[in-house]
Amino acid sequence: MKSLKTLHLIHAFYTNDESICNLLSGCPRLEELVVERTCEYSVKFFTIKVPSLQRFRIYDDNDEDEFVGYVIDTPSLKYLEIGYLGCPQFSLNALGLLAVYIARVSNVISESLVSVRRLVLNVSTSMTIYPPTGCIFYQLVYLQIYTPEPGWYDLLTWMLEHSPKLQVLKLVGKYRIKPDYHVLGWEWNKPKSVPECLLSHLETFVWRRYDWKREKEEEVATYLLKNARGLKNATFSTGPIEPGQLDKLKQRRRTRKKIGWCAQGF
Known part of the structure; x- marks a missing residue:
């Protein structure tokens, strides 16, 4: 398949590790690869070595004990999307990455991530996504963080401290079926000093599904x-208030007044 540029492997069955390598080695011009896997016991290491690959999306909820992880060697890769990845090992060589989306991933540690310009994180805060100690996201200008559970505050702090040129920050709150649901007992560790990106580069701040009732979210927004x-635009959006919920409307107005006072200087 010397002319093939796009390949989607959706719940395919592989004889062994070598069968994957043989398939991909026969696609020397491949530019886009999609891999979706579920329960499959025949592969130990899923190796992707494609020098021409530019776009790669992988969704894997395989929980078989025999499977160890992924070895990805794609020096031309520009766009990476990873979801539902729970394997013990994940090796990535893609130093030219521009945009990365990571969702529900248990272990992605790679120096390749520090080259990205756009990064979307939708991860459990108990999982490890941080690059090795000392790595800085010098190229990152757009960051989007989903806030599905307690602990995302510290992830935000870590990213702010390690993204000196960040220009756009977007937070996306969790949609809750029970609107009165609250998480207690989690403290936010603020940055020890104001991050460089806040002092000189951040221009746009967006918070979707902002919860006006949660003090911790108010604390983050205020900070x-x-x-x-250098902030030029700030946008907060939230869910509608149903008729008869005047207490929530009053709370929202109080919070808006506080946040508005903090924002008067920009």
Whole structure:
């Protein structure tokens, strides 16, 4: 398949590790690869070595004990999307990455991530997504973080401290079926000093599904608005208030007044 540029492997069955390598080695011009896997016991290491590959999407909820992980060697890769990945090992060589989306991943540690310009994180905060110690996201200008559970505050702090050129920050709250659901007992570790990106680069701040009732979210919003000295645009959106919920409307107005006062300087 010397002319093939796009390949989608959706719940395919592989004889062994070598069968994957043989298949991909026969596609020397491959530019886009999609891999979706579920329960499959014949592969130990899923190796993807494609020098021409530019776009790669992988969704894997395989929980078989025999499967160890992925070895990805794609020096031309520009766009990477990873979801539902729970394997013990994940090796990535893709130093030219521009945009990455990571969702529900248990272990992605790679220096390749520090080259990205756009990064979307939709991960459990108990999982490890941080690059090795000392790595800085010098190229990152767009960051989007989903906030599905307690602990995302610390992930936000870590990313702000390690993304000195960040220009756009977007937070996306969790949609809750029970609107009165709250998580207690989690404290936010603020940055020890104001991150460089807030002092000189951040221009746009968006918070979708903002919860006006949660003090921790108000604390985060207040900190960002007070310290983002170059901020030009800030947008907060939330769910509608049903008729008869005047207490929520009053709470929202109080919070809006607080946040508005913090934002007067930008």
